[in-house]
Amino acid sequence: MISANLLAVFYLISGVLFILALRGLSSPETSRQGNLFGIIGMAIAISVTIASVGNFSTGFLYLLILLLIGGSIGAFIAFKIPMTAMPELVAGFHSLVGLAAVFVAISAFLNPEIFNLGSPGSIKIASLIEMSLGASIGAITFTGSIVAFLKLRGIMPGSPITFFGQHYLNLILGLILVGLIFYLCKTQINIWFWIIIIISFLLGVLLIIPIGGADMPVVISMLNSYSGWAAAGIGFTLENTALIITGALVGSSGAILSYIMCKGMNRSFFNVILGGWGATDQSFSNKSQEQKPVKSGNADDAAFLMKNASSVIIVPGYGMAVAQAQHALREMVDALKKNGVKVTYAIHPVAGRMPGHMNVLLAEANVPYDEVFELEEINNDFANCDVAYVIGANDVTNPVAKSDPQSPIYGMPILDVEKSKSVLFVKRSLSPGYAGIDNDLFYRDNTLMLFSDAKKMTEDIIKSL
Amino acid sequence: MEIDPFIFRFSIFILSIFIGYYVVWSVTPSLHTPLMSVTNAISSVIIVGAIIAALAGKNENIFDSANIFGFLAIILAAINIFGGFLVTQRMLAMYKKKNKDKK
Numbered sequence: 289m290i291s292a293n294l295l296a297v298f299y300l301i302s303g304v305l306f307i308l309a310l311r312g313l314s315s316p317e318t319s320r321q322g323n324l325f326g327i328i329g330m331a332i333a334i335s336v337t338i339a340s341v342g343n344f345s346t347g348f349l350y351l352l353i354l355l356l357i358g359g360s361i362g363a364f365i366a367f368k369i370p371m372t373a374m375p376e377l378v379a380g381f382h383s384l385v386g387l388a389a390v391f392v393a394i395s396a397f398l399n400p401e402i403f404n405l406g407s408p409g410s411i412k413i414a415s416l417i418e419m420s421l422g423a424s425i426g427a428i429t430f431t432g433s434i435v436a437f438l439k440l441r442g443i444m445p446g447s448p449i450t451f452f453g454q455h456y457l458n459l460i461l462g463l464i465l466v467g468l469i470f471y472l473c474k475t476q477i478n479i480w481f482w483i484i485i486i487i488s489f490l491l492g493v494l495l496i497i498p499i500g501g502a503d504m505p506v507v508i509s510m511l512n513s514y515s516g517w518a519a520a521g522i523g524f525t526l527e528n529t530a531l532i533i534t535g536a537l538v539g540s541s542g543a544i545l546s547y548i549m550c551k552g553m554n555r556s557f558f559n560v561i562l563g564g565w566g567a568t569d570q571s572f573s574n575k576s577q578e579q580k581p582v583k584s585g586n587a588d589d590a591a592f593l594m595k596n597a598s599s600v601i602i603v604p605g606y607g608m609a610v611a612q613a614q615h616a617l618r619e620m621v622d623a624l625k626k627n628g629v630k631v632t633y634a635i636h637p638v639a640g641r642m643p644g645h646m647n648v649l650l651a652e653a654n655v656p657y658d659e660v661f662e663l664e665e666i667n668n669d670f671a672n673c674d675v676a677y678v679i680g681a682n683d684v685t686n687p688v689a690k691s692d693p694q695s696p697i698y699g700m701p702i703l704d705v706e707k708s709k710s711v712l713f714v715k716r717s718l719s720p721g722y723a724g725i726d727n728d729l730f731y732r733d734n735t736l737m738l739f740s741d742a743k744k745m746t747e748d749i750i751k752s753l
Numbered sequence: 754m755e756i757d758p759f760i761f762r763f764s765i766f767i768l769s770i771f772i773g774y775y776v777v778w779s780v781t782p783s784l785h786t787p788l789m790s791v792t793n794a795i796s797s798v799i800i801v802g803a804i805i806a807a808l809a810g811k812n813e814n815i816f817d818s819a820n821i822f823g824f825l826a827i828i829l830a831a832i833n834i835f836g837g838f839l840v841t842q843r844m845l846a847m848y849k850k851k852n853k854d855k856k
Binding site: 295299302303307309310311313314316319320322323326329330334335337338340347348350351354355357358359361362365366367369371374377378381382384385387389391392394395396402403441442447473475485499508509512515516519520523524525526527528529530531532533534535536537538539540541542544545548550581635637642643644645647651652654655656657658660662719 | 758759762763764766767769770772773774776777778779780781782783784785786787788789790791792793795796797798799800801802803804805807808809817818819820821822823824825826827828829830831832833834835836837838840841842843844845846847848849850851
């Protein structure tokens with residue numbers, strides 16, 4: 289048994305180590321050390337908690353076994369998961385945090401004495417509010433993340449699922465939740481606690497189904513934030529500083545990422561949350577359907593253009609992840625570099641399905657991170673570049689975002705690909721991107737369309753180099 | 754007049770939000786995916802609540818319903834802790850620099 293004060297000091301240390309873990313991510317050099325701090329913080333928190341309970345009987349044995357089982361499953365997933373599946377993995381992990389929060393809240397509700405929260409039927413009001421908030425946010429995180437997971441995995445269609453009165457239904461459910469929490473505090477009747485959890489599960493599903501595939505970066509960040517707030521809610525219930533600090537850190541981290549993602553699309557948070565993009569702007573997408581001349585080429589043309597260029601900028605997008613083309617891409621770049629071509633990578637904030645998705649894939653393919661640039665860093669370089677190689681990206685390069693105020697993506701920051709001398713656009717067909725709008729770039733004189741799978745085309749180019 | 758301990762915890766919470774805000778803005782965009790996986794791992798510190806829930810109480814019946822929920826939460830959180838930190842480690846190990854020393 290260790291004293292409550294000492295315990296609190298250890299939790300504080302864990303909290304500080306978690307802050308350092310995030311701080312380490314400010315640059316790749318310090319990041320590995322940061323992760324180590326996080327692991328130490330977690331080890332401290334777990335050990336002192338076990339020591340504080342001081343129950344080293346059969347329960348302790350079960351605890352070790354369960355830690356081992358859970359740990360092996362986690363480790364197995366971590367080593368086996370392909371990098372392209374990272375968005376699903378993160379969504380899946382968020383759902384586990386959410387469900388764990390729900391379970392802890394339930395056991396605190398059923399057995400409040402062990403957490404010094406009063407006795408069943410007369411739990412302290414403040415604790416009751418905190419635990420119902422924690423449980424409710426946890427439950428929303430759980431089912432919301434499951435839906436996000438299914439959409440990312442392709443088990444559920446990525447297109448938005450909308451129905452009449454959806455937002456009002458969500459609003460009403462939200463209000464009912466608030467009402468129920470009040471009512472629970474007044475009456476302390478168990479059944480309301482379970483109903484709160486069930487409604488929250490339902491709300492989690494309803495909140496995420498209207499959001500389409502390409503808005504997933506926002507959704508994942510948002511769920512990340514929710515899992516933090518759920519942890520903080522539980523932290524207040526259990527009067528645990530480590531949980532409160534961590535919950536606040538994670539909550540604000542997710543919120544910032546959501547903000548960055550929304551800004552990358554020039555949309556408000558509510559606009560994303562309230563549902564699909566393409567779904568609302570059908571009229572616009574059908575406007576310019578007449579056939580326009582397109583120049584298309586083959587791998588040899590592309591290889592010739594790039595070999596004779598002095599600088600090439602690669603613009604990867606979600607299509608690269610789908611085609612798993614990152615390794616082929618790196619080989620192509622190596623071949624180009626041998627020919628003395630300067631090659632850099634340009635990454636749009638919302639490229640891919642989660643924040644930083646493209647960077648991880650390129651890192652996996654051994655692309656040095658100092659050749660990879662963010663939108664603001666590289667956008668002026670397109671004007672001086674000979675060839676832009678767009679692989680699996682579409683809407684983020686569409687110049688219509690700058691020229692046509694009527695376009696749904698008007699005002700979205702885009703990569704100024706059209707300013708480079710020539711554009712190679714790897715794409716399977718001329719179909720519009722997620723936003724449901726035609727990309728002007730396809731019809732420009734300096735654009736050469738390469739109709740093929742991203743990986744196959746890149747491999748063919750390597751052959752002709 | 755004494756200050757309710759809740760106010761102290763609330764102060765910690767608000768200050769941590771501010772720390773989180775400034776720390777996360779300084780995270781380089783290329784590491785946003787590891788940021789998500791590591792925040793996911795650290796939010797599993799909720800396991801401390803699960804451990805208390807699972808182990809506390811009377812020794813003779815550890816399979817009280819409250820304890821069972823604790824044990825379930827331990828498995829979930831353990832998957833997350835190990836999975837989250839290890840996958841972060843694996844990702845971070847891939848970020849390499851060119852040989853020449855330039856930022």
